[in-house]
Amino acid sequence: MSQKYDAIVIGSGSNGIAAAIRLQQKGLKTAIFEQAATPGGATRTQELTLPGFKHDVGSAILPLGLASPFFRNLPLKDFGLEWIYPEIAYAHPFEDGTAYGCYKDIETTAAQLGEDRQAYLDLFSPLLENWDKIGGELLGPLGIPEHPLEFMKFGLKALPSAQMLVNHYFKNERSKIFFYGSAAHSTLPLTNIASASFGLVLTTSAHKFNWPFPKGGAGNFTKALLDYYKSLGGELFMNTWVEDIRDLPNAYAYMFDLTPKQLLKVRGLNFNSLYRRRMEAFNYGAGVFKMDWALSEPIPFASEKCRKAATIHIGFTKKEIENSEKEIHQKNITSTPYVLVAQHTPFDPSRAPTGKHTAWAYIHVPNGSTADFTEVIENQIERAAPGFKETILGRSTMNAVDLQHFDPNLIGGDINGGKQDITQLFTRPIAKLSPYATPDPRVYICSSSTPPGGGVHGMCGYHAAQKALKDHFQELL
Template identity: 60%
Template sequence: MNEEYDVIIVGSGPNGLAAASYLQKQGYKTAIFEQAEKPGGAARTEEITLPGFKHDLGSAVHPLAFASPYFKTLPLEDYGLQWIHPEIPFAHPFEDGTAFGCYKDIRKTAEQLGEDEQNYLDLLLDFVEEWPELEEDLLAPLRLPQNLEMMFRFGLKALPSAKFIAERFFKEEKSKIFFYGAAAHSTLPLSKLVSSSFGLVLNILAHRHGWPFPEGGAVKIVDSLLAYYKDQGGKIYLNQTVSDLEELPSSKTFILDLTPKQILKIKNTDLSKTYRSRLEKYKYGAGIFKMDWALDNPIPFTNEICKKAGTVHFGYSKESLEDSEAAAHENRLSSEPYVLLAQPSLFDSSRAPAGKHTAWAYCHVPNGNTEDVSKHIENQIERAAPGFKKSIIAKSTLRTNELQELNPNLIGGDINGGKQDISQLFTRPIASINPYATSNPKIFIGSSSTPPGGGVHGMGGYYAAKSAEKFLQKK
């Protein structure tokens, strides 16, 4: 390859594709180099149990992709991306057979909480109504907010721990459990600062946009982004592991859709000793143990609310949820883990043969842990859906090491590109005015290890692309 480029992007996950598509559209000559035989990172959909059963290998439900400020500027629907909105974005069943559903209608959701109805509205309603003004700042690097007063009000509720917010706003045990279900997406102990922010944002998104997913699976996000990028003249090279920048074609700049641990292994990056030292201190978070099932019938939930939800959270007491999320950071496993489950085939018939279904779930485990926790996950589901185990035709599991093999960005099974605690939520991978820039002015980082962190939204890649564009404009 003797071509010369303005920008070479290493990695074709949603962030890499976002960076590449933005710069190509601006008239820069770009190319993507991807180590795998298929693009998309963890956003892939394959038949891994039985023929005709399509499973999302990594990400499965995509409220952030639907709400992404950058993706919304692209005509992805023209390239085959169609969104499916389950009637209920997510649900949480309880030990007594009842369940709460997080409906798009916030008032309908609040009505379920009884004595905590007004408390739920006090916690979230203003932010749901003001979300368009909040999202640009929340899905961006740390900066002076566009609406300082609103961001300050949000910060007062987002910076504390989920445990603090649950105790502060809710009186009922079920209300606290319900909030924990969304907050635990943080993959942090629920007693840690900023764990509440994930509960807030994910509930806000559910009420504002729902928790949709693409018809046909997560791969459709990648397919549409890649088709758009190629239409702009972009190129992608698969099966191209990058271990040395000098092995790549000549390029004025590079954007790395990689985490710090991988970047440090690449030769000839000419990163300063100080910058490398700071990358070496980057912290990775808990991993996940993931399961996929081919099912003979829909999951037999005893509560109708769960049958109408695209996502279901499991955790039957406040204490067990707190212990489960703490355990993942204390090098131990919980026998009653917090479980996240998606059941896309209820709403998308293309995911399974007629009359059959697929489901997907995971729990948090210590980073790098390779123990099989299938029994614990299935037991949690069985408690709310007796007969679930009997409906399983085939299953597939992914341990932390297998997830990292699938996508090297998932270090030790960490799906967020690094721990998203108070020290790394906005200041990732290091504390810097421009977190996407490195000590080498030609190299930028645009991965989930940069703000706003994990999730399929492309914003890390987008902001890295904007930084590279500024550098190119100065040349």
């Protein structure tokens, strides 16, 4: 393959594809090289349990796929993408069989919280009103905000820990637990500085866009992106493991959708020793233990609100969730962990044989854990849905190491491309003016190890592509 390209992307996760699309949109000649036989990184759909049951192997609900300033402006509908919108974005059950649901309508959501109703509105209404002004900047690198006052107001709420924020705003434990459900997506101890930011962004996006998912499987999101990319003239090469950049065709720019640990293994890169040492110090976060089930019927949640939500956060007391997220960073796991559950088939029956259902769940675990947490997860779900275990027809489990084998970007089962604490939230993979550029002027990082981090939003790839355009193709901007 001696043909010369303007830019080559290594890795076909959502960020790699986003980078390739952005460059191709500008008229450049690009290609994507992917090591696996199936594109998409962690955004894929397969039959993991029984024939006819389609499971999302990695990402299952894509709240930022629609909220992404880049993806939402692509004509993906023309390439077969159909979004499914559950009535309730996410729900949080309590032990008495009731639950709170996060509706798209903020007033309906707040009304459930009783005496905390106004506090909820005070917290989220300004963020929702200003999302169009600050949303794009929240999903990007540090810079001078276009709307500094609105951005500062968000920062004052986002900088505290989730624990500090809920104790300041809410009186009732259930209101605090409800916020913890979205904040715990951070995979951080909820006492950590800035852990509140994840709950703020995700909940605001639920009120702005809902938490949708692609009909037929998350893999259809990848397919639509790639079909659009190919329609622009882009090329895709599978089963190509890049060990040496000199094995690739010539190009002005090489965009790596890889984490630091993987990138440093690629030979032929002109990285100085200081940059290598700083990259080697990059911190990976906790891993996950993930399960899929083939079910004879929908999960029998006691609460109707849970039955109307595609995403369910399980953790029955404030202390239970706090301990769950603290212990994993001390290499422990509790017997009552925070569980994130997704159920697609009540809203998308195309994913299972007629009358049957699927479910998906994970818990956070110590990075690299090989322990089996099947019983722990199923026990937690059973508490919210008595009779759940009796509906199981088949199951698939993946520990943290299995996940890395499935997708080499998931180092030790870390689904966020690196720890997203205050030291690596914006300054990832290292602190520098342009986190996407490297000492090698040809080489850029476009993975979730760059800002804004984990999630299927493509903004890491978009911003990396913008940097490459500025450096090598200024006339196209």
